[in-house]
Amino acid sequence: MKTLVCTQPGQFEYISEEKPQLEKGHAIIKIKRIGICGTDLHAFEGTQPFFEYPRILGHELAGELIEFDGAPGFSVGEAVTFVPYFNCGHCIACRLGKPNCCSNIKVCGVHCNGGMREYLSVPSYSLVHGEGLSFDELALVEPLAIGAHGIRRAEVKEGEFVLVVGAGPIGLGTMEFARIAGAKVIAIDVNDNRLQFSKDKLKVEYVINALASDVLEQLSAITNGDMPTVVMDATGNLKAINNAFRYMSHGGRYVLIGLQKGDICFSHPEFHKREATLMSSRNAIRADFEHVIDAMKKMKVDPTTYITHRVVFENVKDEFEQWLHPANGVIKAMVEIA
Numbered sequence: 001m002k003t004l005v006c007t008q009p010g011q012f013e014y015i016s017e018e019k020p021q022l023e024k025g026h027a028i029i030k031i032k033r034i035g036i037c038g039t040d041l042h043a044f045e046g047t048q049p050f051f052e053y054p055r056i057l058g059h060e061l062a063g064e065l066i067e068f069d070g071a072p073g074f075s076v077g078e079a080v081t082f083v084p085y086f087n088c089g090h091c092i093a094c095r096l097g098k099p100n101c102c103s104n105i106k107v108c109g110v111h112c113n114g115g116m117r118e119y120l121s122v123p124s125y126s127l128v129h130g131e132g133l134s135f136d137e138l139a140l141v142e143p144l145a146i147g148a149h150g151i152r153r154a155e156v157k158e159g160e161f162v163l164v165v166g167a168g169p170i171g172l173g174t175m176e177f178a179r180i181a182g183a184k185v186i187a188i189d190v191n192d193n194r195l196q197f198s199k200d201k202l203k204v205e206y207v208i209n210a211l212a213s214d215v216l217e218q219l220s221a222i223t224n225g226d227m228p229t230v231v232m233d234a235t236g237n238l239k240a241i242n243n244a245f246r247y248m249s250h251g252g253r254y255v256l257i258g259l260q261k262g263d264i265c266f267s268h269p270e271f272h273k274r275e276a277t278l279m280s281s282r283n284a285i286r287a288d289f290e291h292v293i294d295a296m297k298k299m300k301v302d303p304t305t306y307i308t309h310r311v312v313f314e315n316v317k318d319e320f321e322q323w324l325h326p327a328n329g330v331i332k333a334m335v336e337i338a
């Protein structure tokens with residue numbers, strides 16, 4: 001079978017490998033779709049923290065279940081996706097029911113080899129039923145689950161103002177699940193095209209360009225002087241993260257979905273007087289995957305609007321680099337395998 005390996009930053013190579021053999025407690029998926037995300041782009045650029053090469057990328061995956069052991073309720077030929085965060089099952093996070101932040105986590109395509117290949121063996125416990133969704137939709141469950149998990153962390157209530165900072169794929173998903181939770185959504189980004197996309201495709205009511213001189217005034221006007229009770233970072237940009245502390249209401253929560261390498265810096269008195277809550281949101285849990293699938297089935301989200309670029313597996317090596325350039329307007333590139 002054909003496999004695409006990221007041999008070192010900036011370098012891809014197709015190799016020919018043996019098909020995986022069925023192991024106990026595992027399932028073999030014939031990969032049909034691979035969504036490309038920021039993690040893959042950063043890994044290719046060499047800017048992903050703690051990344052080792054060579055590595056097979058790909059964690060936003062959908063395919064056909066070929067064979068399996070220990071997956072009751074699944075059937076051969078079924079369209080599936082899976083939760084690509086393999087956890088140890090016994091650390092403190094796992095015992096707390098938080099496998100998404102397992103202290104020994106292996107994220108498929110990050111800490112271990114991923115799905116840029118024709119067949120992939122995954123632990124059977126990670127499988128998720130396709131429920132009649134298309135392969136395109138199933139490959140978009142994981143990136144949307146990241147936003148859904150952030151909204152779960154924030155415990156968003158109906159009628160709240162939720163400010164989502166960053167209108168990239170993760171931010172857009174976060175906006176969708178804030179809206180589904182009944183929030184009034186405000187999007188902020190430095191890129192007007194992305195803000196327009198949020199307005200047109202996601203029907204986000206309020207958008208603000210972060211470079212405007214009066215961001216605080218705009219937020220205050222939208223929220224009747226209250227400021228947003230929930231601020232979600234989906235930028236992973238240190239400056240944006242530090243800035244957004246000021247956007248939070250008194251009593252508010254600030255959830256960091258995006259990740260960056262530096263130290264966060266904020267004013268303790270400003271934070272204290274708000275009695276603010278700061279939390280991170282890592283990966284997602286199975287319930288988030290199920291929530292996303294349910295939202296897709298009920299047509300509360302149309303994930304296919306995110307797919308701006310398509311390519312067949314054979315051409316990924318040639319086309320990957322251009323997806324790095326913001327000018328190409330990539331929101332989600334989708335790889336198809338026959």
Ligand SMILES: [Zn+2]
Nearest residue numbers: 037039060143
């Ligand atoms: Zn991703």
Ligand SMILES: [Zn+2]
Nearest residue numbers: 088091094102
């Ligand atoms: Zn664990």
